[in-house]
Amino acid sequence: MTTRKYGHASKSCKICGTHDRLIRKYRLYVCGRCFREVAVKMGFKKYS
Numbered sequence: 001m002t003t004r005k006y007g008h009a010s011k012s013c014k015i016c017g018t019h020d021r022l023i024r025k026y027r028l029y030v031c032g033r034c035f036r037e038v039a040v041k042m043g044f045k046k047y048s
């Protein structure tokens with residue numbers, strides 16, 4: 001898959017697009033809010 005939806009805007013949340021409190025942990029590149037949702041989906045229940 002070579003879908004480049006975000007182009008050079010890779011420093012923003014890949015879910016909602018904001019660049020506030022971007023978390024690059026685990027190479028998720030999501031903001032703090034979205035990270036919570038992603039974390040839950042991935043099984044990081046300690047963030048819930």
Ligand SMILES: [Zn+2]
Nearest residue numbers: 013016031034
């Ligand atoms: Zn977000």
